[in-house]
Amino acid sequence: MHHFEYRDGKLFAEEVSVTSLAEDYGTPLYIYSAATFRRHFEAFDSAFDGLDHLTCYSVKANSNLSVLKMLGEMGAGMDVVSGGELFRALKAGIDPAKIVYSGVGKRDSEIREALTAGILMFNVESMAELVKINEVAGDMGKTACISIRINPDVDPQTHPYISTGMKKNKFGLDIEHSLEAYKLALELENIEPVGMDCHIGSQLTSIDPFLEALDKLLNFHSKITEMGVNVKYLDLGGGLGIPYDEEEPPHPTEFGKALAEKLSALPLKVILEPGRVIAGNSGVMITEVVYTKSNPTKNFLIVDAGMNDLVRPSLYGSFHRIGEVEQQGRAAKEYDVVGPICESGDFLARDRKLPEVEAGERLVVYSAGAYGFTMASNYNSRPRACELLVDGDTVIVARKRETYDSLIENEL
Numbered sequence: 001m002h003h004f005e006y007r008d009g010k011l012f013a014e015e016v017s018v019t020s021l022a023e024d025y026g027t028p029l030y031i032y033s034a035a036t037f038r039r040h041f042e043a044f045d046s047a048f049d050g051l052d053h054l055t056c057y058s059v060k061a062n063s064n065l066s067v068l069k070m071l072g073e074m075g076a077g078m079d080v081v082s083g084g085e086l087f088r089a090l091k092a093g094i095d096p097a098k099i100v101y102s103g104v105g106k107r108d109s110e111i112r113e114a115l116t117a118g119i120l121m122f123n124v125e126s127m128a129e130l131v132k133i134n135e136v137a138g139d140m141g142k143t144a145c146i147s148i149r150i151n152p153d154v155d156p157q158t159h160p161y162i163s164t165g166m167k168k169n170k171f172g173l174d175i176e177h178s179l180e181a182y183k184l185a186l187e188l189e190n191i192e193p194v195g196m197d198c199h200i201g202s203q204l205t206s207i208d209p210f211l212e213a214l215d216k217l218l219n220f221h222s223k224i225t226e227m228g229v230n231v232k233y234l235d236l237g238g239g240l241g242i243p244y245d246e247e248e249p250p251h252p253t254e255f256g257k258a259l260a261e262k263l264s265a266l267p268l269k270v271i272l273e274p275g276r277v278i279a280g281n282s283g284v285m286i287t288e289v290v291y292t293k294s295n296p297t298k299n300f301l302i303v304d305a306g307m308n309d310l311v312r313p314s315l316y317g318s319f320h321r322i323g324e325v326e327q328q329g330r331a332a333k334e335y336d337v338v339g340p341i342c343e344s345g346d347f348l349a350r351d352r353k354l355p356e357v358e359a360g361e362r363l364v365v366y367s368a369g370a371y372g373f374t375m376a377s378n379y380n381s382r383p384r385a386c387e388l389l390v391d392g393d394t395v396i397v398a399r400k401r402e403t404y405d406s407l408i409e410n411e412l
């Protein structure tokens with residue numbers, strides 16, 4: 001469910017006309033709906049009401065400060081994967097005691113920043129990282145709370161680039177090495193193991209892989225408890241999918257119920273790290289058709305948003321629903337919707353049936369709220385788009401459009 005709807009054939013973001021936003025702020029343009037963000041967060045968070053839990057929104061899905069602040073005000077913690085994301089979360093006023101830090105390549109400086117802030121815990125992804133965190137914490141005279149990210153070797157049945165919990169992936173430690181890591185953690189002077197962690201992938205459309213991973217973790221839990229680890233937190237990561245097209249991902253309540261059944265007897269606080277399921281359908285991208293062009297095999301809509309603005313179709317072959325901002329009622333035609341970037345991989349959609357569209361008209365690309373702007377780049381020296389947050393009839397410029405000057409500001 002989202003709050004981007006047609007009124008008399010014209011698209012609205014909550015109470016605001018999208019055409020007027022495109023006229024005022026230009027295209028390409030990201031528009032986020034505050035009501036949708038709130039609704040998704042509430043629906044997710046309340047699905048785990050039966051459990052002692054903390055929802056740590058995954059900052060990398062959409063890291064705009066206005067978004068982080070809004071979610072923080074609703075009680076969200078954050079899952080960060082870099083010093084930059086930690087910086088953003090702190091700027092947005094998130095309580096450090098609600099921040100967990102994941103990622104395979106944490107540098108000394110980033111570990112130091114997290115210890116200075118006083119985050120809840122590090123999700124540790126290798127032995128070397130564990131040793132490093134101990135060293136940095138020792139230098140600072142601090143104790144670092146950690147969990148080991150366990151790679152349970154479960155197939156999440158999603159795109160290979162967003163599968164993270166299989167043996168061949170770079171993430172976490174397999175079960176045997178995790179056991180060794182906890183042994184080491186108990187010995188290291190400046191480390192306190194407080195949790196267990198896993199994150200098996202993204203855009204999952206069934207809860208079965210989550211439950212398969214959970215069973216392996218619970219089995220492992222009894223082993224490390226015997227070893228003397230006092231496990232307080234069970235971090236199950238993110239990964240719940242959303243409908244981009246015809247997918248029918250499980251509702252969070254289904255996941256919440258299944259978890260409550262398996263965990264009722266254990267004194268564990270569950271941490272969840274949803275990203276896409278909160279942000280994905282809370283945002284759209286608006287783009288204008290610059291030219292139309294046809295050859296004997298294809299009709300092209302050449303639009304002003306490229307793979308630098310929204311890379312998911314190019315990177316993962318992802319599907320994003322596309323529609324007109326103002327419905328003209330013309331007959332359908334098959335199009336490749338392509339950007340201006342000098343790459344044949346620069347497309348938003350291929351072989352897509354859309355009502356016939358003319359140059360100067362605008363299109364809406366749905367489900368662009370997660371991994372949209374955060375993956376944007378300046379490739380082809382294109383200033384990054386403007387981000388707006390609409391709340392009822394209020395429009396907040398969440399990030400202003402970059403200028404040509406922003407392109408060169410760090411160059412000497």
Ligand SMILES: *Cc1c(COP(=O)(O)O)cnc(C)c1O
Binds near residue numbers: 058079203276
């Ligand atoms: C990306 C990521 C998430 C969020 O994944 P979604 O599929 O967007 O929910 C959560 N935890 C970790 C460690 C991640 O890397």
